[in-house]
Amino acid sequence: MILGLEYGFMRHAFVAGSAIAVLGAAVGYFITLRRQAFAAHALSHVGFAGAAGAILLGASAYLGLFTFTLASALGLALTAGRLRERDVGIGMVLMFALGLGVLFLNLYTANAQSAMSILFGSIVGVTAAQAGLSLAVCLAGLAALAVMYRPLCFASFNPEGAQARGVNTRRLDLLFLLLVAVTVAIAVPVIGALLIFALLIGPAATAQALSRSVGGGMVLSMALGLIVTWSGLAAAYTIGYPASTWIATLSFAAYALALLWRSRRHAVVAE
Amino acid sequence: MNALTAAASPDWAIDAEGLRCLLGGRTVVDGLDLRIASGQFVGVFGANGAGKTTLLRALLGLVPVQAQRLRLLGAEGVSRRTQVGYVAQRDPVGADSFLRVRSFVAAAWQGERWGLGWSQAAQRNLAVDRALRALEIGDLAERGMDTLSGGQRQRVRIAQALVNPVRMLLLDEPLSNLDPQAQQRILLTARRLCSEQGITVLMTAHDINPLLPHMDRVLYLAEGRGRLGTVDEVVNGPALSALYGVPMAVARDAGYVFIHPAHGFMAEGAAHCCDPDHAASHREGA
DSSP: OGGGTTSHHHHHHHHHHHHHHHHHHHHHHHHHHTTOHHHHHHHHHHHHHHHHHHHHTTSOHHHHHHHHHHHHHHHHHHHTTTOSSHHHHHHHHHHHHHHHHHHHHHHOOSOHHHHHHHHHOOGGGOOHHHHHHHHHHHHHHHHHHHHTHHHHHHHHHOHHHHHHTTOOHHHHHHHHHHHHHHHHHHHHHHHOGGGTHHHHTHHHHHHHHHOSSHHHHHHHHHHHHHHHHHHHHHHHHHTOSOHHHHHHHHHHHHHHHHHHHHHHHHHHHHO | OOHHHHHTSTTEEEEEEEEEEEETTEEEEEEEEEEEETTOEEEEEOOTTSSHHHHHHHHTTSSOEEOSEEEETTEEBTGGGGGEEEEOSOOOTTTTTTSBHHHHHHTTTTTTSOSOOGGGHHHHHHHHHHHHHHTTOGGGTTSBGGGOOHHHHHHHHHHHHHSSOOSEEEESSTTTTOOHHHHHHHHHHHHHHHHHHOOEEEEEOSOSGGGTTTOSEEEEEETTEEEEEOHHHHSSHHHHHHHHSSOEEEEEETTEEEEEETTSSOHHHHHHHTOHHHHHHHHHHO
16 A cells, blocks of 8 residues: 555544644634734644643643643733734743743653654654544634635625624634634644644745635645645655655645746746 | 705715714814815824824724714715725735735725625626726736835725725825825825726825815814815915914915914924924933
């Protein structure tokens, strides 16, 4: 059988990786649109602190991940209206979370491998339960995104126009950040807190360079996420080296090629 | 039928008495009486901070508003604000740069409703086509937002505000940074929307001259007060002097009007712009 799908760990990696790739690409499309990449980055580091804390207490890493990311998303959304410099506020949360994470790791010295797996992911170490959870969160997340799709589109391109037509943009902002938090929480243990952009931002940014429509761009983003994840897993299985490295490399390569293609197309149009 | 019942008739797009708009706890507009008939083109003028934007946003329910009487499009309060299209002064820079015009306009269609709206794709396309036609930019439909000129972009933004059925259009400084030709195109379009579709247009601007041939009424805001009327009623020395609280004069030349303080420019303004020593000390301080 190709790609080692006869092994349980590879099947779990494919299920969890695909689920995270699809949800990450769909949510990431709006993250890049709304210029909230920094918030997503901060949430992944908050997730790292949460996971480290949960491991220290002997609880499931997911408990810490969901608790910390959801609480931070709530805090970010509620203070957004008051913080003039939102990036500064996010940076503060990010810094504090990393400080906590270092403390938790310092206190829990028994297993350095667990820290590595939170930071850089362990896609081939995914359990059946993890794969199931990732798939369930992916489906629920996609459903939530479908429900808020139209107001989110409107508010992302024209927040004041959306407000004027009765869209509660603050509530929408909160709902979207909670969705980002949930996405980050399932992605961190698999792709890693530091490599999360490979699936959250890479495919979405590539799609926006290639497609000039929202619906088409989102479908392309999800397809790219799947291609990057599957190719990365296949390359790791057949060639070697960590799957996370392959996925990050392919995500970067796709983005670079898309930028090149777009600049060439623009040059042609300009002639 | 007496004057009072006529006042409440739905022919008024805006019927307000004693309108008071607040911005951050500060009263920006106070005691404003507005009666704007449906299908009229009204130019809204006044200095920076006079409350032009706040008034538009108040009519949309985005900032708190108090009034002895306020009816918008024939209904009490601002409940009919969903029948109002709004084009803000600015929009998030670059968010839409990769989109094509058609997708940008479509993004607002029924944007207040939940869900994907896939089943109504045909309706959405019709609405987008209609809005693009109304702004005479059907030829731009497949262009990228990043390839538009300033004037084209402004027309696309107005098309987005029109993609949902609206009876009133609030345009906040749509002419700023546009060349005279692009300004004329926007003004002619606004005029056409009024006369052909019966849409009421409120447009804020700084220079009254480009709007003179097109608008039905002038609303001048100053010092928290406002005066609505025809150009001749409002744009004259006595009316503007009462509004500003200082003697104002209006000079007319070759169809243009120039509004200025009656005794030259105000002393405090002159100190800032014309006194070289003063300007130099400002620069040193900065």
